[in-house]
Amino acid sequence: MIQSYISQSTEKIEQKLKKLIPEIEAPYALLNQAARYSLLGSGKRIRPILLLAATKSLGGVEEIALVPACALEMIHTYSLIHDDLPCMDNDDFRRGKPTLHKKYSEGIATLTGDFLLTKAFELLASIEDLTETQKVDLIKILAVRSGGHGMIAGQVLDLQATQEITLQHLQQIHSKKTADMIIAALEMGAVCAKASSLHQSILVQYGQKIGTAFQIVDDVLDTTSSHTKHGKEISSDQLNGKTTYVSLLGVDQSLDVAESLLMEALHLLQELPFDTELLAELAKILVRRKI
Numbered sequence: 342m343i344q345s346y347i348s349q350s351t352e353k354i355e356q357k358l359k360k361l362i363p364e365i366e367a368p369y370a371l372l373n374q375a376a377r378y379s380l381l382g383s384g385k386r387i388r389p390i391l392l393l394a395a396t397k398s399l400g401g402v403e404e405i406a407l408v409p410a411c412a413l414e415m416i417h418t419y420s421l422i423h424d425d426l427p428c429m430d431n432d433d434f435r436r437g438k439p440t441l442h443k444k445y446s447e448g449i450a451t452l453t454g455d456f457l458l459t460k461a462f463e464l465l466a467s468i469e470d471l472t473e474t475q476k477v478d479l480i481k482i483l484a485v486r487s488g489g490h491g492m493i494a495g496q497v498l499d500l501q502a503t504q505e506i507t508l509q510h511l512q513q514i515h516s517k518k519t520a521d522m523i524i525a526a527l528e529m530g531a532v533c534a535k536a537s538s539l540h541q542s543i544l545v546q547y548g549q550k551i552g553t554a555f556q557i558v559d560d561v562l563d564t565t566s567s568h569t570k571h572g573k574e575i576s577s578d579q580l581n582g583k584t585t586y587v588s589l590l591g592v593d594q595s596l597d598v599a600e601s602l603l604m605e606a607l608h609l610l611q612e613l614p615f616d617t618e619l620l621a622e623l624a625k626i627l628v629r630r631k632i
């Protein structure tokens with residue numbers, strides 16, 4: 342059942358993204374072509390699926406949440422494009438194909454990231470089915486969680502961490518760089534469902550737990566998979582000598598920590614007076630995934 346929810350949601354998101362970033366006829370048609378190259382056809386769609394699931398679980402209408410879900414995926418994709426640039430992680434592969442700057446150029450990749458970033462906020466400001474308050478709340482959540490105290494702050498801390506760092510420091514980086522975008526998905530879902538601030542804050546705590554667990558598992562898979570998410574045999578974290586949960590705790594202890602966080606997340610869901618089976622199943626899939 343959960344697998345069919347995931348595949349149906351993935352398809353809805355894919356179709357909507359295709360419509361929101363169409364092929365265009367213009368002298369700058371290359372921009373949409375490049376955005377579609379990075380955005381379409383791959384990616385696990387974790388954040389938009391969580392957004393849709395949070396909306397549904399808190400009694401909202403999923404269709405209303407589809408554009409916000411796509412806006413979130415655009416911000417995530419822009420961050421991946423910029424993260425792969427030579428001035429950052431300098432990765433050659435992403436989502437199973439050459440990175441955008443390898444396919445086109447560094448200039449086009451930078452501008453495509455900028456385009457997806459600005460498009461996301463244009464979309465949120467233009468949704469017809471939401472109230473003005475909902476739109477402003479969505480824009481604020483996405484800006485704060487992906488911004489200078491959220492994902493971008495995490496990326497700055499990561500760039501600065503050139504030598505081995507402590508577990509506490511690593512947790513701070515990933516709380517911002519990874520968990521904040523997962524939390525954004527849940528908060529945005531709560532806004533789409535017009536949930537109470539208490540229910541929204543329970544989802545934020547759940548997001549902090551599963552976001553951290555997701556990053557731990559990502560580090561583990563980067564070491565244990567024969568091919569990393571970038572399609573290479575050795576992850577760029579390993580090549581760059583970066584501190585990871587695995588380098589600090591080892592594989593077994595890292596997986597134990599991820600599983601404990603999952604249990605805490607599932608426990609938090611019980612505080613919500615809704616059927617949270619969907620969010621529970623998604624958390625399990627996220628943390629116990631093998632790819």
Ligand code: GRG
Nearest residue numbers: 384385386387420421423424436493496519559
């Ligand atoms: C450049 C501002 C800026 C931020 C970059 C997202 C990010 C921040 C860096 C990517 C590198 C990385 C390993 C980040 C941790 C978060 C993470 C695991 C991202 C990958 O997300 P997935 O696995 O990717 O959901 P897909 O391709 O499935 O969407």
